[in-house]
Amino acid sequence: MSQFLQFLFSGLTEGAVYAMVALGFTIIYNASDVVNFAQGEFVMLGGMVTFFANAAGIPLPLAALIAILVAVVAGLALNRFAIEPARGASVVNLIIITIGASIFIKGLAQLVFDKRFHRFPAFSGDDPIRVLDATILPQSLWVLFGACAIFSGLWLFFARTLVGKAITAVAANRLAAELVGISAKRMMALSFALSAAIGAIAGILITPISPTSVEVGTLLALKGFAGAMLGGMGNPLGAVAGGLIVGIVEKMSAGYVSTNYKDAVAFIIIILTLLVLPTGLFGKARVDRV
Amino acid sequence: MLAREEASGPAWLSVEGLASHYGRIQALRDVALTIAKGEIVSLVGANGAGKTTLLRTISGVQPASAGRIVFEGEDITTLAATARVSRGIAQVPEGRQIFGPLSVADNLRMGAYLRKDGEIAVDMDRIYALFPILAGFRARPGGSLSGGQQQMLALGRALMSRPRLLLLDEPSMGLAPVIVDQIFAAIVRLKSEGMTIFLVEQNAFAALSIADRGYALETGSVILSGNARDLLADEKVKEAYLGI
Numbered sequence: 001m002s003q004f005l006q007f008l009f010s011g012l013t014e015g016a017v018y019a020m021v022a023l024g025f026t027i028i029y030n031a032s033d034v035v036n037f038a039q040g041e042f043v044m045l046g047g048m049v050t051f052f053a054n055a056a057g058i059p060l061p062l063a064a065l066i067a068i069l070v071a072v073v074a075g076l077a078l079n080r081f082a083i084e085p086a087r088g089a090s091v092v093n094l095i096i097i098t099i100g101a102s103i104f105i106k107g108l109a110q111l112v113f114d115k116r117f118h119r120f121p122a123f124s125g126d127d128p129i130r131v132l133d134a135t136i137l138p139q140s141l142w143v144l145f146g147a148c149a150i151f152s153g154l155w156l157f158f159a160r161t162l163v164g165k166a167i168t169a170v171a172a173n174r175l176a177a178e179l180v181g182i183s184a185k186r187m188m189a190l191s192f193a194l195s196a197a198i199g200a201i202a203g204i205l206i207t208p209i210s211p212t213s214v215e216v217g218t219l220l221a222l223k224g225f226a227g228a229m230l231g232g233m234g235n236p237l238g239a240v241a242g243g244l245i246v247g248i249v250e251k252m253s254a255g256y257v258s259t260n261y262k263d264a265v266a267f268i269i270i271i272l273t274l275l276v277l278p279t280g281l282f283g284k285a286r287v288d289r290v
Numbered sequence: 291m292l293a294r295e296e297a298s299g300p301a302w303l304s305v306e307g308l309a310s311h312y313g314r315i316q317a318l319r320d321v322a323l324t325i326a327k328g329e330i331v332s333l334v335g336a337n338g339a340g341k342t343t344l345l346r347t348i349s350g351v352q353p354a355s356a357g358r359i360v361f362e363g364e365d366i367t368t369l370a371a372t373a374r375v376s377r378g379i380a381q382v383p384e385g386r387q388i389f390g391p392l393s394v395a396d397n398l399r400m401g402a403y404l405r406k407d408g409e410i411a412v413d414m415d416r417i418y419a420l421f422p423i424l425a426g427f428r429a430r431p432g433g434s435l436s437g438g439q440q441q442m443l444a445l446g447r448a449l450m451s452r453p454r455l456l457l458l459d460e461p462s463m464g465l466a467p468v469i470v471d472q473i474f475a476a477i478v479r480l481k482s483e484g485m486t487i488f489l490v491e492q493n494a495f496a497a498l499s500i501a502d503r504g505y506a507l508e509t510g511s512v513i514l515s516g517n518a519r520d521l522l523a524d525e526k527v528k529e530a531y532l533g534i
């Protein structure tokens with residue numbers, strides 16, 4: 001029991017990161033039908049930039065802020081220089097473009113940083129907190145609360161604010177949005193910025209628990225994508241649920257079966273979802289465009 | 291007789307020598323027309339004549355490849371769509387193009403996206419008064435409405451920008467006659483309140499019946515223009531567009 005609980009806690013923590021990556025996929029997908037495989041690089045940038053800025057003497061909170069800004073700039077550049085010029089390209093071509101962009105960002109990060117793993121101190125120390133007969137790290141709580149805060153914030157943004165609704169309007173009908181004076185270009189840029197910021201925050205929150213390197217983005221993107229698919233591409237609630245499930249299944253299989261297969265879990269989930277449940281657990285959140 | 295331009299007010303919107311292309315396909319060639327303040331001007335034409343393209347070009351969601359569009363003395367030919375909305379040009383696009391996932395109220399609110407004044411709620415109530423059926427569906431997703439209700443919503447959404455020139459692209463398309471009557475009644479009422487309207491229709495009889503002047507478009511060119519009453523009586527028009 002205590003072991004199960006322990007795996008569950010670490011699965012939830014890992015899953016919360018995947019959920020944030022999956023949310024990033026969802027926002028961009030809903031705004032533009034683009035499946036952005038560079039999403040993991042935003043997480044990488046969040047952790048790496050924070051580490052190097054912090055190592056250069058900048059206090060952690062400020063370093064984190066800089067990292068978020070760097071990721072946002074990367075997201076805006078990705079949209080402006082890779083996605084926007086390819087408007088109208090097929091889904092497959094757009095995916096290839098985002099994979100190319102992710103390789104490019106990774107390569108650039110290798111030049112600027114290094115290839116080693118890095119971590120920075122946890123925000124509230126490393127003393128485990130006892131919960132029932134297991135323990136949880138204070139940083140795990142940061143990750144979980146961070147994911148909750150981002151999810152609620154996004155929900156409020158899309159359901160309650162004019163700009164949030166304008167993004168939905170562009171996604172639903174780009175022409176009609178232009179005709180009421182919404183700039184579809186600006187909304188696209190905004191959704192890339194938003195996704196990048198969320199990815200970076202995930203990277204900042206998790207790095208004290210799982211050290212980061214320039215290489216971590218690829219697998220994170222894959223696992224976040226698995227979560228988004230499992231939950232139903234385009235559905236924010238599904239993205240969160242899917243991300244958490246991927247994290248939990250991964251840790252359970254690592255704990256009870258073998259750590260060798262940890263990274264295979266995401267692949268298996270993607271394949272099973274495609275075969276058995278192509279619309280995902282929660283289907284698509286969109287109302288039909290009549 | 292049709293060549294004689296009816297003496298209407300000075301041109302408020304004028305289109306001169308307008309051309310537009312989709313890739314290598316030319317959809318508009320040398321189109322010229324004028325609209326005076328307070329008029330209803332109808333544009334009729336068969337499928338594929340270029341009516342939608344003309345409205346899209348006036349709204350700025352389709353580039354002009356030649357010619358000029360002048361609105362209130364300002365050349366708006368290269369202005370972004372957003373800027374034209376804020377100048378007072380709104381369009382109800384063909385096929386309604388409702389924001390399906392957004393509620394009826396949010397669809398209307400999006401129409402006022404560029405407005406900064408405090409009277410948006412007042413205007414929304416005006417739309418509900420114009421189309422009472424929408425008032426009962428405020429919270430429903432726009433995509434769940436019937437075709438006629440969506441057309442009313444699309445018209446309401448366009449009005450929410452407080453336009454001074456309203457472009458309507460086939461508002462009667464696919465609707466039951468009783469709904470078409472309601473839509474046309476709303477158009478006439480808008481004119482009586484001072485709105486200027488450019489109405490595109492395949493339903494030429496209905497469109498010309500409520501119009502001051504009319505134009506006919508064929509394969510991208512204006513082939514007829516004149517006073518709406520004269521056009522309705524014209525043999526060529528009768529044959530080509532009225533099915534008489």
Ligand SMILES: Nc1ncnc2c1ncn2[C@@H]1O[C@H](COP(=O)(O)OP(=O)(O)OP(=O)(O)O)[C@@H](O)[C@H]1O
Nearest residue numbers: 312315317335336337338339340341342343344492
């Ligand atoms: N997106 C597009 N790409 C290529 N060609 C187009 C496109 N839209 C329209 N066309 C072509 O441009 C011409 C004019 O089309 P348009 O839609 O403006 O006509 P219309 O008068 O509005 O027709 P309808 O009565 O069917 O709505 C047609 O030949 C059409 O095939």
Ligand SMILES: [Mg+2]
Nearest residue numbers: 341342343384
């Ligand atoms: Mg048309």
